[in-house]
Amino acid sequence: MLPLPRSVTWGAGEFELTARTGLSVGEGLDGVAHWLRGALGPALDRWLPPAGADGTIALAVDSALPASGYLLVVTRDGVTLLGGDPAGVFHGAQTLRQLLPPAAYRRAPVADGPWRIPAVTVRDAPRYGWRGCMLDVARHFMPKADVLRFVDLLAAHKLNVLHLHLTDDQGWRVEIPGYPLLTEVGGWRAESMVGSRQHGRFDGRPHGGYYTADDLREIVGYAAARFVTVVPEIDLPGHTQSAVAAYPWLAPGHGPVGVRTGWGLSPHGIDLTDDTLEFCRNVLDEVCALFPGEFIGIGGDECPPDQPLDARRRFGRALVDHLATHGRRAYAWDEILEGGAPRGVAVAAWRGPGVTRAAAEAGHDVVACPDLSTYLDYRQSDHADEPVPVGTVLTVDDVYAFDPATLAPDHPERLLGAQCNVWTEHMPTTRAVDYMVFPRLCAFAEVVWNSGRHADFRDRLAEHLPRLDAMGVEYRPEAGPLPWQRRPDAAGWPRDRADRESELDALVNAPR
CATH class of the missing domain: 3.30.379.10 (Chitobiase/beta-hexosaminidase domain 2-like)
Structure with a gap:
């Protein structure tokens, strides 16, 4: 089992x-x-x-x-x-x-x-109340039927939160009444980058898609019937180039821009003004109407440098307060801690163990998702035939070694649980998602259900794989990718673990 x-x-x-x-x-x-x-x-x-x-x-x-x-x-x-x-x-x-x-x-x-x-x-009985997975449907759109299938796969592993990353620079995936251009313009891009951004290659093929309000109601209801809560995320105020492409008045100083076609951080974030704040409030009103859960994601991560910290703090606090009028709580990436996060925000701590501890010590509820343990877009081995090998090596055993409890030892009551994150820059199809997510998600599911410290895990995983076969999951074989799972056309950018740890430490400790 x-x-x-x-x-x-x-x-x-x-x-x-x-x-x-x-x-x-x-x-x-x-x-x-x-x-x-x-x-x-x-x-x-x-x-x-x-x-x-x-x-x-x-x-x-x-x-x-x-x-x-x-x-x-x-x-x-x-x-x-x-x-x-x-x-x-x-x-x-x-x-x-x-x-x-x-x-x-x-x-x-x-x-x-x-x-x-x-x-x-x-x-x-479960170890944690938040046993989640973040699925990025903004970088590559996942059709509704595939999202429903993904919900079934989460439920089969006793995970109970689907964090749905609905907007980013490369696409806006949720229909918002009153702002039709968010999907008509922001919902597609002219082409997509192929492989890691360091290589600057593009495919020349348009990509897009979005969910109607009824699509999202269906996803929410389908998930609820399987005791999975959908936590939507509208990434604000950074990662908003798709919104700026649709409505240039959100950032008039940037001039006309299209939906971002490349990966990496965009300099085209919305201006932090009263008008854009009203836009964000209106968007969140519609999101709250579609998603009945307690938490609403507001992003808060990787903002452009021309968005001053004080202005971001005021903007974030206004969004948190607005969600409170709906009886909801904001859920944000750990950059929200910079300069002091508003009270009541739950923090998705991705930049290493120190951030999880800092969030808990500051009195915030926290979901542990450190990238070196839970980012399922990271390469699964150091072999040259891994498809689009980015990030550090993160094997099934590495995921299984993750222990969220060690990240907030002095404030265990603040640790809601943990989630794995599936960023899809390099996963253009459901088959690619299957390969990157499984069987690593199986290891993560055991970590958050009962602690993940069992000598027979590998034996049980081998017995579990035929179930994945029966469900049609194209997981990564233990011996490495099958020929059709490789991506010789898309070069990666492998990272050394020590280098990534140093980079994260610099990010977290940079002067603000």
Whole structure:
């Protein structure tokens, strides 16, 4: 099982799922039951009717269990799955699915069975409340169907936050009433850079796309049914060239600019004026209407040097206060700490362990996502055939060695959890995302679920890979990329770990 539950006690015998196995559904669990029938029915060719002559799978909530935790008991006679809340029952159902053969993950029958579940008692609960993944759909747009698939993959690994990076210099991906040019102009670019920015190569091919309001409502609802919260991010006030391209009055001193076609930082950020602040408030109003979760991402990172720190601080505080009028909390990258972050901001700490500690000591809730442990766009080996090798080497074992608890040891109550980040400059397709994300996300999922310190992890990962195969995930093989996963046309820019650590230290400690 992966992530490994807290306690597993194997019993004698097994329970066989037949066409007459029933599903008993406790109060408040209709959604979980609907998901379980849909998850198992197509592959097993049986749909778990309400009552069964050949034993029952019983779902119920038991408030004595911890939130998001569960108790799963399988005997020869049936299955009992109790959760501290519906989320706990859902997580237990994911574990139940893992106890079946990998063919249970397919969308149509490929085997006749029998479908047997070993007798076992599993007691389990998550380590952190924030078990997340950031997906950048701004640099390369991911169509809605692929986002829904990605949600399923997160849920299968008991991750519960999808941080959706919706806007950046290279594209604006969310429809905003009153500002149609944000998507009509800002939603596409004339071409894209090929490989690392140091090489200055472009493909000459337009790229674009955006989500309608109904698309995003669908994504949010689909994720909620799988107990995944979508945290949207509108990156402000830097990383806004796509907005400036759509509405030049946001930065009149820059002159007309197009949507950025290259990677790296843009000098074309919005001006920090009352007019642009009103624009940002209007955008956030619409975002709050689409995303009902507690947190709304406001970026705050890598701002152009012509945006003075004091002005950025005032601007950021105004956005935080505005979100508070909606009953929401701002979520921002750790640059928001520079000069003192507004109270109530949750911080995504990406620039090393010291920033996580500093955010917690300053009284901020923090999500740990240090790039040297959690950036899944970084290369997976030092072999020359890795596609677009950028960043430092970050192997499955490196991700598994990550321990968020060590980053805020004096203020553990401030550590909401952790997330991995998937920046997509070099991932133009879902196949490329699969390669870069898996199986490293499997290692990360265990870290945030139960600590990730288990000697048998590699053995369990090997048993987990056939499940990924069944779900159609084109993960990186242990031996390295397959021929079609390589990118000889796109040169990278590998980094040495010590050099990157020095660079981060300079960034964090630079005078402001």
